[in-house]
Amino acid sequence: MRNNFKEFEKKWQTRWDEEKAFHAADPGEKGSEKPKFYALVEFPYPSGSGMHVGHIKAYSGLEVVSRKRRMDGYNVLFPMGFDAFGLPTENTAVKTGVHPRIVTDNNIAKFTNQLRRVGFALDWDRVVDTTDEDYYRWTQWIFLKMFENGLAFRDTALVNYCPNCKVVLSNEDSQGGKCDICHSDIIQKSKDVWYLRITEYADKLLNGLADVDYLPNIKQQQVNWIGRSEGAFINFSLAEVDEKLRVYTTRPDTIFGVTFMVIAPEHPLIDKYADKIANMDAVIAYREECAKKTEFERTQLVKDKTGVCLDGISGINPITGKNIPIYIADYVMMGYGTGAIMAVPAHDSRDWDFARKFGIDIVEVIKGGDIEKEAYAGDGEMVNSGFLNGISVKAEAIKRATEELKKLGVGEGGVQYKMKDWAFNRQRYWGEPIPIVHCPHCGMVPVPYEELPLRLPPMEEFAPGVGGESPLARIDEFVNCTCPKCGAPAKRETDTMPQWAGSSWYYLRYIDPHNAEALADPAKLDYWLPVDWYNGGMEHVTRHMIYSRFWHHFLYDIGAVPTAEPYAKRTAQGLILGADGEKMSKSRGNGVDPNDVIDTYGADVLRTYVLFMGDYGAAAPWNESSVRGCKRFLDRVADLCDIAKGNGVTSALEVPFHKTIKKVTEDIEAMKFNTAIAAMMELLNKIYDCGTLTRDELLTFATLLCPFAPHLCEEINEILGGKSLLSLAKWPAYDEAKTVDASIEVAVQINGKVRTTVVLPLNCPKDEAIALAKADERIAAAIEGKTVIKEIAVPNKIVNIVVK
RNA sequence: GCCGGUGUGGCGGAAUCGGCAGACGCGACGGACUCAAAACCCGUUGGUAGCGAUAUCGUGCGGGUUCAAGUCCCGCCACCGGCACCA
Numbered sequence: 100m101r102n103n104f105k106e107f108e109k110k111w112q113t114r115w116d117e118e119k120a121f122h123a124a125d126p127g128e129k130g131s132e133k134p135k136f137y138a139l140v141e142f143p144y145p146s147g148s149g150m151h152v153g154h155i156k157a158y159s160g161l162e163v164v165s166r167k168r169r170m171d172g173y174n175v176l177f178p179m180g181f182d183a184f185g186l187p188t189e190n191t192a193v194k195t196g197v198h199p200r201i202v203t204d205n206n207i208a209k210f211t212n213q214l215r216r217v218g219f220a221l222d223w224d225r226v227v228d229t230t231d232e233d234y235y236r237w238t239q240w241i242f243l244k245m246f247e248n249g250l251a252f253r254d255t256a257l258v259n260y261c262p263n264c265k266v267v268l269s270n271e272d273s274q275g276g277k278c279d280i281c282h283s284d285i286i287q288k289s290k291d292v293w294y295l296r297i298t299e300y301a302d303k304l305l306n307g308l309a310d311v312d313y314l315p316n317i318k319q320q321q322v323n324w325i326g327r328s329e330g331a332f333i334n335f336s337l338a339e340v341d342e343k344l345r346v347y348t349t350r351p352d353t354i355f356g357v358t359f360m361v362i363a364p365e366h367p368l369i370d371k372y373a374d375k376i377a378n379m380d381a382v383i384a385y386r387e388e389c390a391k392k393t394e395f396e397r398t399q400l401v402k403d404k405t406g407v408c409l410d411g412i413s414g415i416n417p418i419t420g421k422n423i424p425i426y427i428a429d430y431v432m433m434g435y436g437t438g439a440i441m442a443v444p445a446h447d448s449r450d451w452d453f454a455r456k457f458g459i460d461i462v463e464v465i466k467g468g469d470i471e472k473e474a475y476a477g478d479g480e481m482v483n484s485g486f487l488n489g490i491s492v493k494a495e496a497i498k499r500a501t502e503e504l505k506k507l508g509v510g511e512g513g514v515q516y517k518m519k520d521w522a523f524n525r526q527r528y529w530g531e532p533i534p535i536v537h538c539p540h541c542g543m544v545p546v547p548y549e550e551l552p553l554r555l556p557p558m559e560e561f562a563p564g565v566g567g568e569s570p571l572a573r574i575d576e577f578v579n580c581t582c583p584k585c586g587a588p589a590k591r592e593t594d595t596m597p598q599w600a601g602s603s604w605y606y607l608r609y610i611d612p613h614n615a616e617a618l619a620d621p622a623k624l625d626y627w628l629p630v631d632w633y634n635g636g637m638e639h640v641t642r643h644m645i646y647s648r649f650w651h652h653f654l655y656d657i658g659a660v661p662t663a664e665p666y667a668k669r670t671a672q673g674l675i676l677g678a679d680g681e682k683m684s685k686s687r688g689n690g691v692d693p694n695d696v697i698d699t700y701g702a703d704v705l706r707t708y709v710l711f712m713g714d715y716g717a718a719a720p721w722n723e724s725s726v727r728g729c730k731r732f733l734d735r736v737a738d739l740c741d742i743a744k745g746n747g748v749t750s751a752l753e754v755p756f757h758k759t760i761k762k763v764t765e766d767i768e769a770m771k772f773n774t775a776i777a778a779m780m781e782l783l784n785k786i787y788d789c790g791t792l793t794r795d796e797l798l799t800f801a802t803l804l805c806p807f808a809p810h811l812c813e814e815i816n817e818i819l820g821g822k823s824l825l826s827l828a829k830w831p832a833y834d835e836a837k838t839v840d841a842s843i844e845v846a847v848q849i850n851g852k853v854r855t856t857v858v859l860p861l862n863c864p865k866d867e868a869i870a871l872a873k874a875d876e877r878i879a880a881a882i883e884g885k886t887v888i889k890e891i892a893v894p895n896k897i898v899n900i901v902v903k
Numbered sequence: 904g905c906c907g908g909u910g911u912g913g914c915g916g917a918a919u920c921g922g923c924a925g926a927c928g929c930g931a932c933g934g935a936c937u938c939a940a941a942a943c944c945c946g947u948u949g950g951u952a953g954c955g956a957u958a959u960c961g962u963g964c965g966g967g968u969u970c971a972a973g974u975c976c977c978g979c980c981a982c983c984g985g986c987a988c989c990a
Binding site for chain 2: 315316319320322323324326328330346347348349350361404428429430431432434435436439440441442443447448449450452515516517637638640641711712713714717718719720722724725727728729731732734773774776777778779780781784844845846847848850851852853856888889890891893896897899900901
């Protein structure tokens with residue numbers, strides 16, 4: 100048979116659609132009695148340029164797993180949707196004058212068409228679009244629940260602001276001092292912003308990791324992101340005024356080594372005691388200098404410590420009673436801990452650098468290093484440390500020190516996180532309006548639940564206002580309203596939510612996408628949750644995943660969902676690089692359009708290639724020749740139709756078939772798609788060597804290959820007389836006993852070097868194996884005249900004879 | 904700097920528990936088919952030496968354990984990803 104993919108791919112896609120082949124059965128429906136399998140892939144942002152081959156790889160992994168699980172007898176939910184709010188669409192709208200709604204709809208239509216052309220086995224009745232008002236109604240609902248529970252709050256703060264995009268960014272979106280969207284340098288700006296109190300869930304997010312099956316590096320990244328550290332808060336009195344300066348430290352055991360203190364340039368202590376500080380001019384000048392530095396400069400100058408000593412106020416070590424100077428320096432951040440530290444230059448490299456530069460004493464309290472050369476952070480015996488002297492176990496010293504601080508009432512153990520609260524508002528049009536009313540009498544009042552969705556008002560011009568005001572602020576009919584509580588004239592919040600909002604709960608909406616009464620029916624949530632397997636990119640492991648886990652934990656706490664964790668298992672695919680080995684990008688012009696591949700080679704080839712190109716989790720460059728190799732493979736499979744004759748088993752192929760079924764079955768579950776395909780290629784080569792196979796065997800082959808190349812395999816099934824869809828057929832079973840040959844070729848070594856091979860019966864006993872090996876003339880010759888020291892035989896593997 | 908990962912032919916990559924390194928695919932070379940080319944088909948393909956059987960070297964580098972190391976241990980190097988003055 101000719102692999103005439105252009106003719107049959109469309110045919111099978113239509114048939115799957117008509118038969119609703121990939122419909123997921125809700126509880127109570129026929130099919131729901133089967134075990135459920137919820138496979139989730141990160142839904143795309145529908146950009147104007149259409150899908151990327153990277154999307155195809157990202158979806159093909161669980162596409163194959165879920166197709167196989169369906170054939171295994173699972174009730175599979177494999178849905179798709181669109182994360183459509185966000186800046187690129189709005190920027191296109193600003194540039195072209197086309198409304199973001201239209202831009203979004205066009206892009207979604209384009210993506211939908213592409214997804215269908217690839218033949219993904221999706222349940223198309225469950226498509227969600229985060230910009231649909233029936234969707235964002237529930238995004239707003241969750242926000243209000245958080246507001247009700249004190250988790251959404253407003254605060255004036257220095258925020259990361261992108262002057263180019265004109266938006267406030269979260270810490271996550273401005274890493275390295277660069278805007279995540281346009282890569283401009285971000286600046287710090289004082290602004291009233293919305294926060295979600297994600298830090299309150301830090302421990303739950305951390306502890307929850309014990310109950311989920313994420314790839315180890317994914318877990319590790321989340322652990323680092325949350326950044327929990329244990330230590331102590333210690334209150335230092337000030338010598339000149341009745342005031343405490345509170346610091347956070349992970350090393351209370353080094354308290355005897357404190358020779359100075361450092362506070363962040365923004366620390367409130369400075370303004371409070373401005374009149375006591377003799378060198379206030381220098382302090383102010385330094386502070387201004389720091390404010391001017393971008394985050395980037397601040398982190399680049401790590402080794403070059405700067406700072407100013409406060410002249411007029413100093414601290415008192417609560418344990419030793421010694422007077423110590425206080426500096427301001429920008430190596431201490433206001434946003435972590437208390438914005439103040441006790442500096443122990445002998446045992447902290449940053450404090451050491453600073454002390455060296457400013458000529459401050461360095462007092463050793465832990466033996467083991469050379470503090471003249473560098474700070475010593477290792478373990479050792481405590482010295483110069485009063486009651487701590489002689490202790491050499493760090494944990495014990497920390498415990499003793501903390502107890503003492505508590506006894507004296509000057510400190511206590513405490514915990515800190517690197518994770519910060521989530522800056523949750525954006526001053527842009529294309530996002531979910533924050534459903535809050537500002538009333539002059541009642542303050543912030545939530546829009547009543549029954550009034551949701553709070554719709555985005557129609558608009559012609561979407562550019563942000565000067566000074567970074569939301570465009571919504573220009574629409575009087577939207578802004579002016581009455582207070583839902585007291586009826587007085589009031590103003591609406593005009594900021595919108597960040598793009599991460601809609602994607603934080605979309606997997607819940609797939610479960611019940613058309614529900615008008617709730618975000619999803621509890622019975623359905625009970626049935627489908629948690630997501631059994633979630634696959635996506637590494638770049639979303641810290642932001643999107645942490646955000647959505649946070650929302651889910653919250654929803655669990657208010658009884659809206661039945662599980663604490665949303666995702667039982669998480670994996671990640673590797674990037675597809677350009678043919679030049681570089682990341683695909685428009686500017687490099689090394690991108691590949693999946694449409695072109697489908698046009699030239701067919702969807703089955705595209706699907707097979709993205710999974711065959713290498714380790715699924717690793718990056719690999721695109722290679723057009725290898726794509727042709729996959730085409731050749733599928734063509735040769737199609738040609739089997741011409742040689743398949745009769746039924747039953749071909750004896751020479753029986754073991755290879757059982758071996759391959761086993762290999763493919765196991766490899767799919769382990770996401771080792773490349774070796775699964777290689778195994779089928781090997782089997783194909785064996786079939787051609789053999790020159791014949793039966794129609795039953797061809798059907799088995801097609802069934803195995805079906806998750807990868809479903810169009811071709813449906814076609815083969817039809818040619819073989821199959822009436823029902825192969826995609827819904829039963830997954831082939833294998834007989835363990837038939838996965839091994841009756842005899843095995845075993846290597847024979849002399850002194851660890853392979854000299855020959857002998858064919859031995861399966862599980863041949865050691866003695867016999869050695870005897871048979873020795874009977875080989877080459878081995879006999881090698882042993883001749885030498886003393887045999889040792890004989891090793893590992894059944895079915897190897898024989899090694901050690902001689903002298 | 905810290906955390907995680909990777910390093911194997913010309914290339915992408917295989918290799919359960921330590922047991923024949925290089926599966927599978929690409930490319931290359933040779934052949935067949937063709938007026939010719941493409942496609943398809945057959946064969947060879949880690950390096951070195953040899954007509955050959957074969958020998959010898961070979962999984963980033965240096966040591967070690969073992970009958971046997973890509974795999975385990977110790978010490979390095981390079982690259983990739985994440986975080987980064989986090990007290």
